[in-house]
Amino acid sequence: MANTILTREGYEKLVAELDFLRNVKRAEVSERLRSAIEGGGDDLLENAEYEAAKNEQSFTEGRIKELEYLVAVARVVDSSESSEIIEVGSKIEISEEGSDIVESYIIVGAPEANPEENKISNESPIGKAVIGHKKGDIVQVSAPIGSYNIKIINIH
Structure with missing residues (x-):
């Protein structure tokens, strides 16, 4: 498993995005999907709102998986006090x-x-x-x- 190097700030942004997608966006997409199913009539295949909601759900779940992986393998580098040699965070x-x-x-x-x-x-x-x-x-x-x-x- 390869490490991904992140600054502390970058890591915290990814964790915040992951939290938002899991706890807010997922629920919003689920509600949008439910509404499309209820208002879509008999043929869901011809329901544009349903199709758009399914696409959004797929994108959201894919991004969640990507962020979970990045957060799991991240090597967080805090900005060093030394500013003599360039490194991640400089x-x-x-x-x-x-x-x-x-x-x-x-x-x-x-x-x-x-x-x-x-x-x-x-x-x-x-x-x-x-x-x-x-x-x-x-x-x-x-x-x-x-x-x-x-x-x-x-x-x-």
Whole structure:
């Protein structure tokens, strides 16, 4: 069973989502399904509301199974007090070599990656490249578009 690395915050979000799906969403979908059956007449196969509710139930149960697995195998990493070496949970500032533009990211486990929040996975090209490095290091990023170098400006 492979471990999934998560930050404490990411783990807590997944547990909260799992709790919501089990205790709230499941009941809502069940009620929607019951209403569709009661109001659907004789032929459930032609009842669009019933079909939509069955699809939602399937999606919800699939997500519950996925979250149960992730929570069971997760290795939770608390942000370290040391900000000398980059690891999951580190907040970093980097710039592409030759550029003055500084970009900020938080390195997180794959299930909690969210580029809109500047949370990048430790399995992403940049994440893989910077893990284990220090402030001032220049590292090579191997991306689908080719390789390029970045400088680690700061680690928080």
